[in-house]
Each structure stands twice: as C-alpha cells, then as structure tokens.
Amino acid sequence: MSPITLLPFIVLIGAMFLMTRSAKKKQQAAASMRNEMQPGTGVRTIGGMYATVKEMDDETVTLEVAPGVHAIYAKNSIGAVLPDEEYNRLIHGESGDDLKVDGAVVPDDASSLTEADEKADDAKIDLGKKDAAADTEDAPAPKDDKADGEGDAK
Template sequence: MDPMSLVMFGLIAVLIFFMFRNSKKRQAQMAEMQSNMQPGAEVMLQSGIFATIIAIDEEENRVTVSSGNSTLVVHRNAIGQVVTPVDAPVEESEAATLAPDDDPEFGERFTAPNDAQSITDAATDFDGTPAAEKSEDKNSDKE
C-alpha cells in the first residue's frame, strides 16, 4: 500500500469517529431536553413562540402549551428548547447579585484612602498647578 491511500483511510476513519461522537452528543442533549419537558416549564417553540407547558400527552406525542391568553396543542418535536425547567432555582433580584458600584468614573483616578500623596497628585493638573487654583482663575476671568 502506498502512503497516500493510508492517509485517505486514516482521514475516513477520523471522519467516521467524529460523526458518531457528534450524534451521541445530540442524542444526549435531546434526552436532557425531553427530561426537562414537564408541566410548568417555560419553553420556546421552533417558531420562536415562548410558552408554558400545561400538559403532555405521551401516547399522541402532543404538548398543550399556553402563551399569553392562547392555548396551543403542538407536536412534541415543535418544542425547540426548554428555557426554564420546572426545578430550576428562582432567580435572585438583580441588585442582590451585582457587586456594589465602586468603580471610578471615566477620567476619575482611583486613590487609596490612606495615601495622602496620591490624593494631592489627583488634585493637580498636568502642568503641576492645583486644580482648585485653575477653577478660581476661571471664575475671576468671568467677572
């Protein structure tokens, strides 16, 4: 056998390996989604409609969902993804999960509270004159 045919058989073997691997991943994702499909779960249909599952008919492969004031009966495969499973933890308020906003504003220097030198450096402009004197000069020019 020449080396070129060995490379070709090797590439075909790698291709087949990845095809089986991807199909197993897809099957695992579908099984997880099917297990999360329970009454009360929020789902998104293939058409993009968000709804809540009311009932599931295993024999007919139908799912009854409610979206707003409407109730729809769709095929089980029409559900694209489970947005919020039934046993998902309730989200905390946004304020409780965010850190306090202690970041400096744009252009503001961050100074340590015990560092007096950095505080005086922050109060001076680029040419070395204190910022307070510049504001006094601007006020005197207006008069």
C-alpha cells in the first residue's frame, strides 16, 4: 500500500482527534464554571431562566427563581455563571451607564417623554387603507363559481 492511499484515513483520524479535543475542552470549562459557583451568585440555566444560587450539593443546585421561591436543579442545567454587574443589569434593571445613541443619552424607560412625544405616539397613523366599514360598502360581492353551472356534475 502506498502512502497516498493512506492519506485520507490519516486526515480523517486527525480531524476526529481535533474535534474531540475541542469538545473535551468545552466540557472541562463548563465543569470548572459550575464548580466555581457560590451561594448568592447569579446564574442562567440552559433553558434561559435567571436565578440566584442558594445552596449547592454534589449533583444539585437550589436556585431562588423569585423572592421566596426555590427550585432544585441539576448542576448540568446551569448554562452560565453571570458576573454581579450583568446579573443586576438583567434582573433589577440597574446599570451604571445609560444607552448612548449618536452621543445623546437615551434612558431605559419612558419617564423622560414629554407630552408632545406621548401625543405623537398616540396619533393615528394612516396606512392608506380604507376603514373596514367602507370596504364592505364599496367592495363587489364575491363571485360564486358554482352559480355558472360549471360546478360538480353528477
């Protein structure tokens, strides 16, 4: 057998080795992240729920999903351990910086809207369509295909 015929097998084995190595690194990183959790840490589950860690066991984690509401999850269900700043921003709406658009500060809520802004939001927008009542008066009656005698013949 020549080395050229063995080349595809060697490339395939090398690709499989690289893929399993990167997957193993990701698993180790996720396991170390879960092991670094402490009570009081904000987390996101793999289902997208944000909660605070209350207690930890070897295989389970007790999460506070709402004030006074505790749920027990498997450690593997923790998707991310969040830094305190990010958790507070997401859950409590606390942020040190307001959103800036083109140099102007845009608040997170609508508390700074003026009356003119509110009236402009409430104004009716004409989309170039007629009202439903006007449509029924002006619209021709629907055509019945079977009225022409071309319907089902038995």
